[in-house]
Each structure stands twice: as C-alpha cells, then as structure tokens.
Amino acid sequence: MNRKGFTLIELLVVIAIIAILAAILFPVFAQAREQARATVCISNTQQIGLGVQMYLQDYDETFPIFYAYNTQVPGTTTPARAGDPLHQGVELEIYPYEKNREIFKCPDDDGSPFLADPNMGCPGLGSYFACYGSSYRFSHGIFTTIANVSSENNSYYTTTQIDTLASLEYPSNTRLMRDEMMPWFVDPKYGYYPQYYSQWHPRGGGIVFADGHAKFVVSAAQFDDESVCPGGEKSGQVDPNAATDGNSGYPGYPVYYWMCD
DSSP, rough: OOOOOOOHHHHHHHHHHHHHHHHHHHHHHHHHHOOOHHHHHHHHHHHHHHHHHHHHHHHTBBBBBBBSSSSBOOOOOOOSSSSSTTOOOHHHHHHHOOOGGGGOOOOTTTOOGGGGGGGTOOOOOHHHHHHHOEEEETTTTTBBOOOOTTTTTEEEOOOBBBBBGGGOOOOOGGEEEEEEEOOOGSSSGGGOOTTTTTOOEEEEEEEEESSSSSSEEHHHHHHHHHHHHOOOOOSSSBBBTOOOOOOOOTTTBBBBBHHOO
16 A cells, blocks of 8 residues: 655645744743743742831831842951851841742842952852842832941941831832842943843833832833832932932932932
8 A cells, every 4th residue: 555645845834834833832932931930020029028027027117227239248358148157138137037048039030240240249150149149129228227237239338227117108109129120221320231231021020119019010110100218209200409418320310219229
C-alpha cells in the first residue's frame, strides 16, 4: 500500500501557520508572566505595609529609622551590604513582623548599572535585593531620621526628624514605600536616568501608603499626585522654599519628591 507524504508546499503552509500562531501567542504569554510578577510584587508591598502597621503599634506610632543603599559602615571601608552582620536597612526593622526576607524582593528586580560601583554598589550582584536588602525604596520624608544613625549611600544624616502616624496630614495618600524603579524614571527629572535606571515592570510599580494599603500605580501623573511629606506635600508639587530648605532637586524641577521621597 502506497502512503502519500506531505508535499513541500503543505509543509511550508504548516510551518507558516505555526509561525503565525507563535507570533500571536508569545506576546500574550509574556504579558501573562509579567502580570503574574506584578501580582507577586503588589502582594509583597501589601505584606510590608501590614508589617509597618504592626511596628507602629509597638512603638507608639513612630515610624522605623530610615536607612537606604548601605554597603559599608559610613566613614569606613568595612563591608555592610545585605547579609553582612553590620548591614543596616529598614527591612531589618520590619523583619520581625514578617519572618520572610523574600517579600522584600521584587520579581522584576534586575538591579541597575549603579550596582557596578565598587563603593556604593555591589559588583557581581544582579539585584537591589541582593545588594541593599530590599527592592523597594522606603520614603525618607516619612520614616524617622536620626542624626549620625540614619544613613544613605554609606553616609550618615546630620539631622533628626521623628515622624509618627499622627503627624501625617493624609495617611491614605502618603507614599510610604515604592518599587525602586518606575518606567517613567527614564525622565531625568526623577534622578535615575541613565546611571541608576533599569526597567523593571514595564507598566508601573507597587506602592504602599501610610495607612497600610497598597496598589499598582501605572502613570507618572498618579505617582506625582501622591503625598510624600508629613504635611501632605505631593511628590510633583513645587516646593516654594526650595532655595532655603535644602531641596535642590533636579535643575528646574524643585519639587517635594526630592525632599521626601
């Protein structure tokens, strides 16, 4: 019995159909995977927000001490990046209420070019979580700053400001913490592009507010409309006293983002 195989034309048609289906479905699969990562991220931020609320209950509604981007003990070359015994970070203050370090890791955290810096970065590591202990930026203006205790980029702050939940004008709109990278940070006015920037989520990023609720923000307009200072000043609002209150900001963009984010 003779069997008839596929002709060359038939094979080419089948291959073309498969290629068309792949071109249609692969972006859908990629979007689904990214949506899943965004869901994990917003779940993380929600849990962190709840952890901060529990911390506040134990410390008379006083926010944790602020630290950010520390890889060395300030004023020394002693290693103090994430995992080192001398590392300091807000995530360590909240950890007793979470018992899970992984919630401080954004699934899309692939670091930034700045990680290659030998002093303030972590050459060889590929994420902010691995280097600094958190993929999320805790807002300097809301957390408590203590002179010669709080530190950022391996340098101590020289001022003290005690922030409490009661001191916030609009807790439900006050940004407590955010994804380190937002897609609109390609605009230099936010201070990230180019040397600190890498795209994480393509659509937006997770935000936690001072009352504990979290959401995924998808536009610069939403981001700029969030309060960042205890008095309710908004991220994109111009600071009329920028010249005298130390808020230098991006040239031509002296907004409260630079003072309190």
